[in-house]
Amino acid sequence: MNIFVLMKRTFDTEEKISIANGKINEEGAEFIINPYDEYAIEEAIQVRDQHGGEVTVVTVGNEEAEKELRTALAMGCDKAVLINIDDDVEEQDQHTVAKVLAEYLKDKNPDLILAGNVAIDGGSGQVGPRVAELLGIPYVTTITKLEIADGGKVTVVRDVEGDEEIIETSLPLLVTAQQGLNEPRYPSLPGIMKAKKKPLDELELDDLDLDEDDVEAKTKTIEVFLPPKREAGKILQGELADQVKELVHLLRSEAKVV
Amino acid sequence: MAKTIEEAIKGGSFLIEDIPAERVFTPEDFTDEHQMIAKTTEEYVNNEVLPQLEHLENHEFDRSVKLLRKAGELGLLSADIPEEYGGLGLDKVSSAIIAEKMAPAGGFAISHGAHVGIGSLPIVLFGTEEQKQKYLPYLATGEKIAAYALTEPGSGSDALGAKTTAKLNAEGTHYILNGEKQWITNSGFADVFVVYAKVDGQHFTAFIVERDFPGVSTGPEEKKMGIKSSSTRTLILQDVPVPKENVLGEIGKGHVIAFNILNIGRYKLGLGAVGGAKRAFEITVKYANQRQQFKRPISQFTLTQEKLATMASRLYAAESSVYRTVGLFDERMGLLDAEKAKDGKEVAKSIAEYAIECSLNKFFATEVLDYIVDEGVQIHGGYGFMQEYEIERAYRDSRINRIFEGTNEINRLLVPGMYLKKAVKGELPLFQKAQQLQEELMMMAAEEPGSGALEQEKYLVRQAKKVALMVAGLAAQKYGQRIEEEQEVLVNIADIVSNVYAMESALLRTEKAIQASGEEKNKQKVLYTQIFCQEAFNEIEAHAKETLVAVEQGDTLRMMLAALRRLTRHTPINVIAKKRETAAALIEAERYVV
Numbered sequence: 136m137n138i139f140v141l142m143k144r145t146f147d148t149e150e151k152i153s154i155a156n157g158k159i160n161e162e163g164a165e166f167i168i169n170p171y172d173e174y175a176i177e178e179a180i181q182v183r184d185q186h187g188g189e190v191t192v193v194t195v196g197n198e199e200a201e202k203e204l205r206t207a208l209a210m211g212c213d214k215a216v217l218i219n220i221d222d223d224v225e226e227q228d229q230h231t232v233a234k235v236l237a238e239y240l241k242d243k244n245p246d247l248i249l250a251g252n253v254a255i256d257g258g259s260g261q262v263g264p265r266v267a268e269l270l271g272i273p274y275v276t277t278i279t280k281l282e283i284a285d286g287g288k289v290t291v292v293r294d295v296e297g298d299e300e301i302i303e304t305s306l307p308l309l310v311t312a313q314q315g316l317n318e319p320r321y322p323s324l325p326g327i328m329k330a331k332k333k334p335l336d337e338l339e340l341d342d343l344d345l346d347e348d349d350v351e352a353k354t355k356t357i358e359v360f361l362p363p364k365r366e367a368g369k370i371l372q373g374e375l376a377d378q379v380k381e382l383v384h385l386l387r388s389e390a391k392v393v
Numbered sequence: 394m395a396k397t398i399e400e401a402i403k404g405g406s407f408l409i410e411d412i413p414a415e416r417v418f419t420p421e422d423f424t425d426e427h428q429m430i431a432k433t434t435e436e437y438v439n440n441e442v443l444p445q446l447e448h449l450e451n452h453e454f455d456r457s458v459k460l461l462r463k464a465g466e467l468g469l470l471s472a473d474i475p476e477e478y479g480g481l482g483l484d485k486v487s488s489a490i491i492a493e494k495m496a497p498a499g500g501f502a503i504s505h506g507a508h509v510g511i512g513s514l515p516i517v518l519f520g521t522e523e524q525k526q527k528y529l530p531y532l533a534t535g536e537k538i539a540a541y542a543l544t545e546p547g548s549g550s551d552a553l554g555a556k557t558t559a560k561l562n563a564e565g566t567h568y569i570l571n572g573e574k575q576w577i578t579n580s581g582f583a584d585v586f587v588v589y590a591k592v593d594g595q596h597f598t599a600f601i602v603e604r605d606f607p608g609v610s611t612g613p614e615e616k617k618m619g620i621k622s623s624s625t626r627t628l629i630l631q632d633v634p635v636p637k638e639n640v641l642g643e644i645g646k647g648h649v650i651a652f653n654i655l656n657i658g659r660y661k662l663g664l665g666a667v668g669g670a671k672r673a674f675e676i677t678v679k680y681a682n683q684r685q686q687f688k689r690p691i692s693q694f695t696l697t698q699e700k701l702a703t704m705a706s707r708l709y710a711a712e713s714s715v716y717r718t719v720g721l722f723d724e725r726m727g728l729l730d731a732e733k734a735k736d737g738k739e740v741a742k743s744i745a746e747y748a749i750e751c752s753l754n755k756f757f758a759t760e761v762l763d764y765i766v767d768e769g770v771q772i773h774g775g776y777g778f779m780q781e782y783e784i785e786r787a788y789r790d791s792r793i794n795r796i797f798e799g800t801n802e803i804n805r806l807l808v809p810g811m812y813l814k815k816a817v818k819g820e821l822p823l824f825q826k827a828q829q830l831q832e833e834l835m836m837m838a839a840e841e842p843g844s845g846a847l848e849q850e851k852y853l854v855r856q857a858k859k860v861a862l863m864v865a866g867l868a869a870q871k872y873g874q875r876i877e878e879e880q881e882v883l884v885n886i887a888d889i890v891s892n893v894y895a896m897e898s899a900l901l902r903t904e905k906a907i908q909a910s911g912e913e914k915n916k917q918k919v920l921y922t923q924i925f926c927q928e929a930f931n932e933i934e935a936h937a938k939e940t941l942v943a944v945e946q947g948d949t950l951r952m953m954l955a956a957l958r959r960l961t962r963h964t965p966i967n968v969i970a971k972k973r974e975t976a977a978a979l980i981e982a983e984r985y986v987v
Contacts (some may be wrong), residue, residue: 163914163986209429273525279919321436324468326479329427 136188137243140179141250141263142207142237144200145169157359168203171251174312177319179249179279180211183362186283188246189213193239195232197221201335208330209322215335220350223340228352229257233265235350238343240270244309251310252277260311268311275302278312398728402721405749407894408861408909409826414904416485418720420712420987421906430487434494436830437467439764440885442498449501449622450786452614454581454787457504457624458538465535469495470509473762474517475735479530489719492661496668499790500622506665508532508622511658512539515587515599519642519650519736526603528585529678540583541627542574542602550803553597553648557590557630567634568592570600570608574628580611581624588630589647600635604858607634619789637722653741656751658798660744663715666678666762666794670708671788673762675984677701677769680784684774689844691772698976700772702924704765705975705985709921710929711758713898718750749811753891759794766791805887806880809865812890813876827866830859844965846912846919847904849966850926857930860937861889863956871944882943885936892929899925918987920975927966934961 146152147165154160168176179190191214192207194200204215218235220227240248250263260276267274280292281298283306293300294313322330340347369385370379386393395401402412423431441463442449445456464470472488474480488509495502513532516524516539531537548554557572570590577586586602586609602609612627678701681692691697701812725743726734733739744751770777777784818822828889842852865886872879903918912919933958934955941953978986 191898202428205425206429206432285969321433321440322429323466324430324433324471324487327426327433327468328481328483330429331426 136182136246137220138188138190138320139177139181139240139243139245139248140172140173140175140190140192140207140212141248141266142192142194142203143169143175143251143254143256143262144194144196144203145254152361154265154359154361159300160360166199166203168206169254169256170250171253171255171312171314173251173319174314174316175249175251176207176210176212177317178312179247180320181281181317182247182281183213191216191243193218193236195220198337204335205330206322208333208335209327211322212221212333216335217337218343219337219341220340223347224350224352226352226355227350228354229261229265231257231350231351233262233269235340235343235345236262237266237269237356238345239338240266247306248272248309250309250311252313263309269331270307270309272307272309273304274309274311275304275310278310279313279315281310281316304352395724395728399727401725401728401746403821404721404746405812405821407897408812408858408890409821409823412618412901414901414908416873417717417898417901417905418723419902419905420716421902421909422720423486423490427486427490429489430483431494433467434469436492437464438495438498440915442501446499446501446622447889450499450675452581452621454624457501457622458510458535458582460501461505461538464505464547465533469505470513470535471533472779473509473514474529474533478517478525479533485719485722486716488613489661489664489716492664493668493671496665497672498622499669499786500620502665503620503623505577507541508535508583510661511541511654512579512583512587513643514657514842515541515650515654516601518653518741519599519929520601520737521638523638524641525879528601532585534795535585538579538582538587539587540577540579540628541654542580542586542588542794544577544579545573546575550800552589552651555589555591557588558594559590559592559635561592561637562634565637567636568600568636568640570602570630570633572630574630576615576625577611578623578625580628582615586628587641587650588628589651592644597647597651598644599641599647599650601639601641602630602633606633606635615812617793619786619792641823647961653745655799656741656744656748656765659751659755659804660715660718660747662709662794663751663758665716666758666791666874667708667712669763669787670704670711670758670762670793671767671985673766673791674701674704674708676783676787677704677765677772678721678979680776680782681772682980684776692976692980695973697772699922699969699972700768700982701979702920702972703928703973704768704971705979706921706924706928707761707764708985709918710895710899710925711754711761713748713902714895715754715758716753717898717902718747719720721747721750749808749890752799752804752807752811753887753894755798756795756804756887757873757891757895759791759801760793802884805891808887808890809868809876809883812865813869823862823865827862827869830862830866833859834863834959846907847900847922849963850896850900850922853926853930854893854900856963857889857896857933859960860933860957861886861893863953863960864889864937864940867887867953868940868944882940885940886939888936889933892933896926896929900925917975917978920971921987923966924968924971924975927968930961930963931965933955937961 144166147167150164183190190212193211193216195218197219208215253260264274275291277294278291279294282290287306289304291302371381448456468481469491471480472483472491475482495505516528532539543552545555559570561568584604588600588602592598608631610629615625681697682690684691722744727738736947770785770788773784776782815821842849862875868882899922903922906915906918937957
């Protein structure tokens with residue numbers, strides 16, 4: 136089976152976010168594989184181990200992402216591809232990334248593509264479905280179970296806000312992983328040493344016959360700001376009626392929500 | 394980098410030679426693989442071990458065995474075992490990282506360390522081909538667990554005074570072992586013990602003893618102050634027949650194995666101390682941010698900041714020192730030709746070359762850890778005295794580190810002796826350098842530090858080396874061979890040497906980082922280096938003065954004190970201000986950051 140995993144390098148979940156020059160400051164921050172993509176990687180490895188084939192992990196990013204690709208290889212993926220568009224594309228969004236990935240995947244005959252259901256940084260959850268759309272294949276998001284029968288029939292359990300939905304579909308297919316799909320392994324030391332020798336290819340826009348115009352961002356980020364600092368709470372006192380008055384007053388003047 | 398073994402840095406040479414920053418190995422030099430190994434070990438500890446730690450602390454050791462097997466599956470037991478025997482044969486930096494990152498697991502880290510280190514390494518380094526094939530593949534997976542049995546009720550620091558005996562049987566097939574070993578880590582569940590006994594009551598020899606051999610038993614679990622999640626019992630040997638194929642190394646040469654294994658045990662303890670200290674620091678700074686008194690987090694008080702900055706700067710010095718040392722091993726081993734690289738004795742020699750550094754790391758890093766857990770409890774206040782808080786366990790777990798693998802006192806006493814031996818053998822030109830210094834002192838005009846970045850610290854390191862040489866040279870001249878009886882002087886010298894190594898290690902690491910990525914990105918490292926160098930230099934000055942006063946009298950003493958004043962003359966930095974600056978980044982990050 137020809138399996139692909141779409142992976143994103145994100146901030147470590149324990150990292151504190153700060154803003155510098157209108158952008159999120161990446162200086163000195165720790166990065167990880169997007170946790171939902173880790174479920175995707177684990178599932179891909181399990182499917183391969185059961186059905187045979189090969190797992191290729193793909194990311195769109197800069198050379199810094201090599202480290203996360205190596206980690207995916209150390210977990211057990213067979214090949215890694217880094218599509219480095221940093222030099223060519225100034226502003227990128229979900230459209231950019233989806234377009235680049237779809238262009239890469241279109242002649243690879245993928246049987247199964249897995250991605251995280253959402254990246255913990257941007258949080259759009261769009262890239263996976265957009266790629267499927269561009270490739271013209273079915274997709275199922277936020278899955279918690281995946282079963283592939285020998286004939287190619289696929290049964291998927293989907294998390295729907297805490298409820299479950301069971302869907303039958305067929306390959307080729309794209310799915311996005313939700314927490315609970317599996318328990319991602321950590322790379323073993325033999326895996327880490329083997330990963331050094333596994334292929335990691337780097338591609339640029341040119342290699343995909345894409346121009347900058349084809350992938351130009353379709354959205355624009357106007358402003359990036361941190362949530363307001365949480366202030367200590369206030370406890371109103373006095374007669375009930377006065378308290379209500381005071382509360383309404385504060386909601387108008389201070390919180391400005393009514 | 395050195396290209397031949399002759400060019401490799403000589404053990405102990407830091408005291409009389411200066412090396413450029415690019416020659417030291419630093420944590421900034423970790424490869425991607427090293428970082429992945431670090432992460433896997435951390436995840437293993439956080440996800441597998443820590444959730445079970447309370448059970449382990451209650452001596453549910455079947456869990457320890459399972460956890461060690463799981464570690465085996467991940468490759469965390471095989472770093473030092475060659476590939477031919479089912480291991481991974483990784484570099485020493487990799488196994489150092491595992492030792493460091495395992496440390497937050499407390500007593501379980503001691504179980505792990507005893508298995509992969511003192512338990513398995515004697516066979517890795519000194520075993521015969523048959524012994525290696527028979528035991529190592531199982532030690533690599535954790536199917537068999539190893540332990541090391543040297544200490545006896547009557548022989549601790551005086552290890553060679555062991556009373557356990559071995560006698561060849563009439564058939565000449567087995568040695569019959571009798572005796573009792575004490576405080577044996579992993580003894581509750583270990584399958585293989587490396588046991589030291591005296592053949593015919595004379596020849597100190599190592600044996601591989603299996604738990605299933607007749608006559609092997611263990612005593613009850615000891616009730617310890619800390620590291621309760623490791624098993625510690627006596628090992629009782631009653632007429633145990635050990636096949637003569639299980640003699641490890643040569644008859645009567647057990648001390649060679651014991652001393653080499655001690656070297657390794659010592660630097661690994663240094664690494665464990667660094668790992669434990671990072672964890673203790675992290676929980677402490679988090680607590681300081683949470684705990685409110687007088688309507689503000691206690692981390693906002695400058696005295697808390699002073700403590701945090703001191704802790705972190707010492708931690709930086711310890712971390713820089715231990716990884717510098719591990720880098721020395723790897724460089725030297727990398728220069729061995731293929732055949733020698735496979736010979737365990739040669740590998741052991743590459744480590745023994747740096748026996749001085751091993752001892753220095755052992756006592757310096759374990760005392761940094763003890764200082765950090767102590768201040769950690771202090772910052773936690775009354776809560777730090779309560780068992781619900783992790784720092785309470787960290788405090789108890791830390792204490793043993795100053796005692797085992799040679800007490801810190803023994804390790805201090807060893808340092809001047811090892812130097813003297815190297816000087817006598819002509820391995821290090823210590824006498825010539827001391828002579829040179831004396832001449833220099835007579836005519837020396839006081840030197841001034843330059844004004845660039847780290848110039849003051851470079852100056853302090855240079856001067857500290859001279860002070861060390863002056864004090865050690867004087868003591869050696871005065872006492873000659875009798876110096877062994879002057880333990881207070883020896884210990885002072887060791888403390889001076891230790892501070893020199895730590896200062897220089899921090900300094901060279903910071904210099905190397907600045908060369909790679911500039912001063913702006915290495916502000917925290919510069920601050921640690923400045924603080925540590927200043928405080929260590931003050932200690933050096935005090936130790937030197939105390940020693941001179943003990944060794945000399947009258948006019949000679951006055952002359953020596955004047956020389957010391959000249960050597961130590963400098964304008965101190967404002968440590969209080971530097972510490973406030975240092976603490977800001979630590980409080981923000983809520984962990985030790987460089």
